[in-house]
Amino acid sequence: MLRVMILTIVYICVLYLLISLFWRWMCRNHYFPCPVWLIWVLDILNLSITSRESGTEKTLRRMGLSPGQIVLDVGPGAGRLLIPASKCLLPRGKVIGLEIQFEMARLLRDRAKKAGVNNFSIVLGDATKLNFRPGCFDLIYFCAVLGEISNPQKALENCRAALKTEGHLTVTDLVCSPLYLSPRTVIALAEKAGFRLSSKRGYWYFYTLNFAKLKE
Ligand SMILES: C[S@@+](CC[C@H](N)C(=O)[O-])C[C@H]1O[C@@H](n2cnc3c(N)ncnc32)[C@H](O)[C@@H]1O
Numbered sequence: 666m667l668r669v670m671i672l673t674i675v676y677i678c679v680l681y682l683l684i685s686l687f688w689r690w691m692c693r694n695h696y697f698p699c700p701v702w703l704i705w706v707l708d709i710l711n712l713s714i715t716s717r718e719s720g721t722e723k724t725l726r727r728m729g730l731s732p733g734q735i736v737l738d739v740g741p742g743a744g745r746l747l748i749p750a751s752k753c754l755l756p757r758g759k760v761i762g763l764e765i766q767f768e769m770a771r772l773l774r775d776r777a778k779k780a781g782v783n784n785f786s787i788v789l790g791d792a793t794k795l796n797f798r799p800g801c802f803d804l805i806y807f808c809a810v811l812g813e814i815s816n817p818q819k820a821l822e823n824c825r826a827a828l829k830t831e832g833h834l835t836v837t838d839l840v841c842s843p844l845y846l847s848p849r850t851v852i853a854l855a856e857k858a859g860f861r862l863s864s865k866r867g868y869w870y871f872y873t874l875n876f877a878k879l880k881e
Contacts, residue, residue: 681841688843696815701768704743707809710839711745721745724808725753727866727873728835734803736760737827739792739820740810744773744780750806751777751785759784761802765791795823802828808837811851812844821858828878834860840870848872 691697699707710720717723724746730736730753741747741762751760762785764770770787777785790796793816805824811817824834836851846854851874852862860876867873 685841685843692813692844698740698766698813699742699769701743701766701772704769704772706841707742707745721749723867723871724837724873725749727837727875728804728806729833729875730754730804731758732756733758735801737797737802737805737824738762739805739807739824740764740813741773741787742769744776746806746808747773747785748777748780748782751782755784759786761785762787763790763792763795765789792820792823795820795827797827799826800829800832802832804828804833804835806835806837809839809842809845811836811838811854812842812846817846818854818858821854821860825859825878830878830880832878833863834876834878835873836876837873838871848874 688697709715712720730750732754733756734754735758736750736754738747738750738760741764744762747760747762754760762770762773764773764787767789770789774787792814805828811820814820821834828834834855836855838845838848838851848865848869855862855874855876859879861879862874863877864875865872866875
């Protein structure tokens with residue numbers, strides 16, 4: 666019995682690794698955002714056994730959201746972070762989800778409605794063509810998204826312009842994400858886009874990097 670269980674786990678891990686490698690390879694030639702039918706993989710990070718130590722709750726603690734902030738969630742997916750984040754911002758604060766896929770945005774809206782959240786809005790758009798008023802956000806976060814964006818450098822530069830002078834950027838990634846970026850890569854991209862690393866939480870396999878916006 667134990668042998669069967671171990672073998673099943675090994676098969677699942679190998680299969681996941683093969684899918685991840687295929688996905689990375691595909692993304693070299695085509696733009697391929699996380700499909701709606703795969704969102705259950707991220708939902709695993711929302712379970713009570715994963716959330717506190719390796720998932721949603723831990724990421725939210727590391728980002729340091731506070732009530733009243735105006736926040737941008739880039740690539741919110743089905744709202745795994747956006748829904749609890751919007752609760753952390755009450756009263757008066759709000760989160761805007763910038764999502765590139767229409768179907769994903771619809772799923773997010775349905776889930777947020779079900780969760781009774783209303784201090785949020787969804788904008789359908791591409792982070793590389795951000796069209797927000799300059800200096801309108803207190804905090805912008807990316808979670809398991811930056812590697813999926815066709816031009817992450819451009820997306821970070823756009824975010825810099827959309828942040829207030831004292832605004833913060835935070836980037837979280839997990840090694841299980843097929844388009845994972847290492848902390849070193851993210852720091853290099855963010856510094857080039859005009860940010861300074863202010864704190865680093867976690868380890869290479871599940872990290873959150875917090876950045877301050879550099880003055881002109
Ligand atoms: C892997 S999911 C992560 C979802 C969520 N951040 C989480 O951690 O649960 C990535 C999401 O980013 C979106 N996305 C990818 N490229 C984008 C872009 N250029 N602009 C906005 N959203 C994008 C995808 O459609 C997808 O919903």
